[in-house]
Amino acid sequence: MARFKDYVPSGVIPATLLAFRDDMSIDDAETTRHLRHVAGVKGISAITVNGHASEVHACTLDEQRRILAVSAQAVGDRVPLINGVYTDSSLEAARIARMAEEEGASALLVFPPNSMSMGGQLRPEMAIEHFKRVADATDLPIILFQYPAAVGLGYPFDTLMKLLEKYPTIRAIKDWCADPMLHEKHIRTLQSLKRPVNVLTTHSAWLMASLTMGANGLLSGAGSVIADLQVALFQAIQAKDLRRAQAINDRIYPLQQAFYAPPFLDMHNRMKECLVMLGRLDRAVVRPPLMKLGAAELQRLRDALRHAGLGTDGALPQAAE
Numbered sequence: 034m035a036r037f038k039d040y041v042p043s044g045v046i047p048a049t050l051l052a053f054r055d056d057m058s059i060d061d062a063e064t065t066r067h068l069r070h071v072a073g074v075k076g077i078s079a080i081t082v083n084g085h086a087s088e089v090h091a092c093t094l095d096e097q098r099r100i101l102a103v104s105a106q107a108v109g110d111r112v113p114l115i116n117g118v119y120t121d122s123s124l125e126a127a128r129i130a131r132m133a134e135e136e137g138a139s140a141l142l143v144f145p146p147n148s149m150s151m152g153g154q155l156r157p158e159m160a161i162e163h164f165k166r167v168a169d170a171t172d173l174p175i176i177l178f179q180y181p182a183a184v185g186l187g188y189p190f191d192t193l194m195k196l197l198e199k200y201p202t203i204r205a206i207k208d209w210c211a212d213p214m215l216h217e218k219h220i221r222t223l224q225s226l227k228r229p230v231n232v233l234t235t236h237s238a239w240l241m242a243s244l245t246m247g248a249n250g251l252l253s254g255a256g257s258v259i260a261d262l263q264v265a266l267f268q269a270i271q272a273k274d275l276r277r278a279q280a281i282n283d284r285i286y287p288l289q290q291a292f293y294a295p296p297f298l299d300m301h302n303r304m305k306e307c308l309v310m311l312g313r314l315d316r317a318v319v320r321p322p323l324m325k326l327g328a329a330e331l332q333r334l335r336d337a338l339r340h341a342g343l344g345t346d347g348a349l350p351q352a353a354e
Contacts, residue, residue: 142178
């Protein structure tokens, strides 16, 4: 599958989920059904696979190749595919990058290696070497995944700027710094560079506030469920239509509260359950260490879907006159 030439990540980019059978093997047919539904949402700009949302932590490299190949076949030439590069090894990161190019990805989402969480931010040369291995392996555009500093994996601002200067194939960051002040600094600084680097927010728990700061897009697992609402919100903010943006955000709010409640690691588990409730997946199987949600939480998700107006006519609020 040919990739989209000269692709620059921006706009609304859902990160899709991965369907499993009851025996926890990958369900190609259900994954394809999910991908085609998301790809059919008017206004999205790309789809991300092999990310957090698709439980990449629990998938082998061979499975990741298969997921990307199935995704490329399902989506075809409708939208670009972004492939996650999730590994603790810089050498393995290069192998994943080459695999992604071979299978037709249009860009890479490069996660920070978990091995750097014990003080890696004090050794910027480690981040520089990691990205060198990826950039040397392929000319695909890169989205740098910026984590919160508190978890030990966020790149300090000076290190981030060095990476952007040194590797011109970094065309965007997925910003999860979890710091509104730093987030706005990222937006104002990176998008104003001589070679602009787009900020794709993944602050999905406060998405409207983040987008009003001027991010040029969003990359979110919640898009697996509410890509249409995310598109509508992004477009309303781009049009500076505050009343419409607030009306759309009122629908997103109950799901934000449900998806990102503690424990945070269950967010994509919850999204998968919602797709079952909406009839978009047959089952909500997850691989350990993730576990099935309890009855009380499932009811909270049903209530959130109802309050968001999903499962009914799904109509979006009309633009203000």
